[in-house]
Amino acid sequence: MFGLLVLLLFTSTEAAVNCSSASTCTECISLPYSCFWCYTPGLARCLSPEDKDNCSTSLSSYSSAINEINELPISDQNQVSLKSVSLKLRVNESIDVKVSVKASNDYPLDLYILMDLSSSFGTDLDNVKNIAPQLPLSLQNVSSSFKIGFGAFVDKPILPFTSNQQLMYDPMPGITIPFSYEHIVSLTNSSDLFNSELQDISISTNVDNPEGTLDAMLQAVVCDDVIEWREDSRKILLVMTDDVLHTAGDGSLAGIVKPNDGLCHTEYDESTNRTLYTASLLQDYPSMELVKMTLTNNDVVPVFALAGVSDDIFALYNESVSPFLNGFSVALQKDSSNLISVLIEAYRKVVANAQLSFNLPDHISATVKANCSNYFPQRRECVEIGNETVEFTMSVSLRECTQELRDNKSTDIIVTIPGFSRFLIKVSGHCSCECESQSTRGSTECSKNGNLTCGLCNCDEGWEGSTCSCSTLQCPVGLNGKTCNGRGACECGECHCYNVNSAELSDIDSTMLDTTSVDNPLIYGAACECSNYECLTDGDGTVCSGEGECQCYNGTYECLCAVSALTGERRTGEWCQCSTDHCIDPDANNQTLLCSGNGTCSPCEPKGQACTCNDLYSGPYCEESTFVSGTLLGSCDNSVRDCVICYGEAARSESENSSISCGSSSCDNFALLTSSPSDDYIIPGSLPNSNTDCSFISGECQYTYIAGRGPDGEDLYAVPPRICLPIPIWAIVTILLVLIILLGIGILIAIKCCCMYLDYKEYNSFKAEVSKASFERMENPMYHTPDVTYKNIAYGSE
Structure with a gap:
């Protein structure tokens, strides 16, 4: 039995998913694995499998399922058991799709030969013309329903790929002007038509080694109206060449930078009676990725027949180009004389391997297994299958619900088995609940103040609660303009203030103060406008210095200070800091x-x-x-300056054996010292450690004195002789000014003398140069005198 077998795989990992985190039915069924939505009014929520018994009725569960299958038995006319399948998947819940593949012995065959007509392929073209009548006959051995076509390519007809000389005229008889791609024979089963069309073609030429192979391959695949590929056939594109190929970006060498659009631009030209690629000079070469996608989407298998190439070029095609394009490489003789045997070899390579080829979007994943003996998981390929029927198992799963899937659209995945056929997988998702489109407006379950959807009440504006019975329109607004001052939840028209340490408050109230100094921090008030911790704090952040109670009046905070137990007086200050x-x-x-x-x-x-x-x-x-x-020091007092000056003069005079009297009632307790005392001098009769050294300047003299305290607190003073400058200050200042003026005058005189000396030397040098020069009187060579003298030869003759 060849058919599609579908298995639903459930992985028991629900414990890793928190079903209760979903707040709507759509979120619930979008979670991985088996979460169930209970849409009983009042109990609506997302349940895990072990909790689903808590909602015995109104339980909504969605599982991955097959919506539609289109399969056919394998026969000579059908090589793949599946044509299309439609899946509806739940996130991370996979479905196994099994598809059987068998190579038919007589399956319709479309073979299109694409030949390199550069000058190096001249001998090959002659041999192809000779064996052209035998080519259709050889294909009858592999398929009774075959068609064969032919096309040719060279390179873009522009420098540096072809030369101007080649483009302007035929350099040699029998050589065609260069072209990019020419379609010559559409797919046909007429041996005569194929043979006659090939006899008229000629070799061409180009300049550089790489050829425009990818340009020709892309046009040969996408121009279905020109080539006439059949829908249900094994399609083989045989590319005959002897050199490497140009890729995307090479066109910039000729100033062609527009990317290839992957569309057909091959048209019939009545003036030349040829079908040519018309966008060769308008678009760059296609990329390998674009050619691969085009081949895959059109179920065409490329086979590169390489004629007389070096080992390096063969390795390039066999190890890089062919595997990337899901094709094969075969070796031609240098003159292509073994073309028929190469065709048979290429056909056998195509039908010998079965490979699943597909591209998946990011939100869908798939793994492939096969029951064949030679299976390569990385390439999803069974090789050398012969007449064996191989079975591939695709495990398809949905990673996530995209917006497209939520809009009830599907994602199409085309799975191609090159050389065999293709099938389509349409993937849609369980990404929305049907109950969400069946809302009941003004439901009694919602107190007629909201809509009932999937068992949940969606309250109208101004109402809230699980049954929309609570009004939000009457909640008071705080001084900051926010409902409940932004520090509470409005429930049924009343503000329920948040706990000080709640997560909601930490996100809303970014101006909170430190509450550690308050035993029971609270937020209160009709609009949550008050608290017991927002009064002013001391330097340590303690509210009301810890000596009062924080009170709030309409959002204004004030500390009510405590009464002192010692004095019976209330503490004062903005934060009770005064007492x-x-x-x-x-x-x-x-x-x-x-x-x-x-x-x-x-x-x-x-x-x-x-x-x-x-x-x-x-x-x-x-x-x-x-x-x-005894630690009170004597003080330096300006009121005794006159007495100190007098006693300083007296002390100096006394040392000079003269007598000056300072006796007065205001200069009591002063003592004369005949010389300056030592540092440890103590006024006789003063208290210990009470002496202070004092000094001041008056005129040109410095006066010092020692002040101390007597046992009865009286002031005591001792005055040594004054110290005066030997020269008066005004005389010193006058001398300094005169010296500065004289120094400036001397500097100016020196500068002037230097300048005069330099000028004198320069003048003498100038005189010496002038004396050496000699001048001569000359006429301006451009000057012509206006005087003209004529001599009369006849003057004075007889």
Whole structure:
């Protein structure tokens, strides 16, 4: 039995698919493997196989299936059991298609010979003409229903492929002007017609070695009206050549850059009575890929008959060109005298191998197996099948649903078995649910506020919920213009505020503050406009400094500060950062005394830095007396400058044995020093560590003095002699100015002397050059005097 066998393969991997992730019926059936859609109202959802019992009714399941099959038994007139099959696939659920192939002993044969007519093929053409009457007879041995045709090719008739001399006139008698492709004999079973047409053709010529083979092959395949290929026949294109071929891109050498369109451009020319390729100079050579696709789509098998080529050229065709084009290569003798035996060999090669050839779009995949003894999986080919019937198994699956499949369109896959036949696979997909086109408007299941589709309610605008019973039109809008302030979900007209740590809020509220300092962070309010964590924070990010409660009034935040347990006063400040507690010494006996009573309190400063102490007191809370501890320093006071100047003068005068009196009521507690004291000098009678060195400048003199504190807090001063400059400052400044002016004048004089010296040298050099020159008086050679003198030869004669 030769026919199509179809197997549905289910792979038990549903556990890897999360069916519940699908929210619609179409999404559910588009998931790989067996997910089911329950469309019972109120229970509509996508179920996995183990959960489908939870929806005993209204269960929608789609499986891959065969829609239509067209198959024929294998006979002498039919070599492939399948003509067409229509599949409807579910994603990742495959169908096995088995097709049988057997080579017929008497199958219709169409043979079109395409011959290279370049000058190197001249002897071959003569032999082909001689054996032309025998060619049809030889084909009767392989098929009783045969047709044979003939065409020829050279190359594009333009430089650098052919020369201008070759194009303008026949260089030699019996040589045809170069052409790209000429169709000579359409497929016929008339031996006389074939023979007579071949006798009239002549050899041609070109310049470069590669030939325009691909141009001719493409036209010979696509020009069906010219060649007259039959639909149900074994089609063989025999290409006779002795050199390599031009490929796409070579046309740019002649300025031909337009890509080949793959269409037929071969027409009959009444002026020359020839059928020629007319777009040769308009389009580039076709690519190998384009020729392969054309051969495959038209079920034509190429056979390259290579005449007297080198081993390298034969290897190129046999190992590269022929396998790529799904064809074969055979060797001709140098003069093509063995053409008949080569034809028989080529025919046997075509029918000896059965290969599935097809192209798949990205959303469809297929694997092929075969039961033949010599099977090559990578090429999907059975070789040397002889009279054996081989069976191919194609496992076709759908990778994903495309928009085309969702629009209920199908994808056509043409599977070609070169030399045998082809069959068509039409693939459509389970990519949409029928129930989605059967929506019930204003369904009671949807509270008459929506449409019921596949058991789901699609609510009208302003309604929501599984049964469309909740209104969304009455939810309040926040100050930012968003419903529920963007921080809550509107359900049935009310805002349900999100949890602070919810994923929804993290996507919506990008301005959230740190809530770690709040024990129970909340969002609340009719429009979710309030929270207990958005008040101002201190430098550590603590809301209300941790000393108050964050309160919200219509979206405006304010800290309600706590009352101090020490003073009974409420904390103040925008984030409760101010408190008189900052000025109370925790170790003091009196816990209500600010700054220990020895300073002023700044409650908004941090604890320990809020007190400004009075004189004679220090410490964080002004609890230490600097007078008692002996650490109060004497101060440099500008009010005593006059006394210091007087005592400085007196000290200097005293060292010079003169007497100056500075005694006055304002200069008490001053002492004279006859010389500058050492660094460890201490004013007699002053407190330890209370001395301070002071100094100032007055006029040209520097005055220094030492200030200290006595045991009773009195100021004590010791003044050494003043130190003055030996020359007054005004005299120093005057001398410096005079020196600067004199230096500038000297520089200007030096520059002027240098310039005068250089000018003097240049002038003497000029005089020397002039004395060496000699001038001579000359006439301008272009000048012609206007005076003309004529001599009268007869003047003075008798």
